[in-house]
Amino acid sequence: MSKSFFQKRLVIGLVGLGAIATLGACQASTTDTAVEPTDEEMATEEPMAMEEESGTIVDVAAGNETFSTLVQAVEAAGLADTLAAEGPYTVFAPTNEAFEALPEGTVEQLLQPENQETLTQILAYHVLPQEIPAAEVVSGDVDTAAGTPVSVNVDDATGNVSVNEATVVQADVQASNGVIHAIDQVLLPPDVQL
DSSP: OOHHHHHHHHHHHHHHHHHHHHHHHHHHHHHHTOOOOOHHHHHHSOOOOHHHHTOSHHHHHHTOGGGHHHHHHHHHHTOHHHHTSSOOEEEEEEOHHHHHTSOTTHHHHHTSGGGHHHHHHHHHTTEESSOOOGGGOOSEEEOOTTSSOEEEEEOTTTOOEEETTEEEEEEEEEETTEEEEEESSOOOOTTOOO
């Protein structure tokens, strides 16, 4: 092999070692000079709006395992496009445990195509055609998308919120077209019997 071949390999090797050393020095200097934000800076930073950017009420619910039964029901009722519309909406969203508390076989029965009208009526009873964050909830009757009001009660002593007999277990799950408040029971319109 020629002398120039070895010289080229030596130069390439030295350049490579230099690059590694330079990267190591850069990494060490950025680690050493990293500045933690002060408490004051953290207090003035805007909270991250990750949930809002994650999509509509349907998108947010679909991304949360707690609402998988609700999402399945919304799809079976053909309401996914409606709840993906501009809104704004407030959804009192029953958790999976709330659906499991219904009499055995009820969810499976409601998901059948022949029960779509009843399922739609039940789900619409969980939707308000306006956005009401937890800080703005007050006691009283509120009209739902089903046309029948729900009774909202705010306990002044504890701050707990109930909707009919259901309790809000997680408030203010933000979406781009409204807000979700998770509840521990499925709300049934007065004229629906299961």
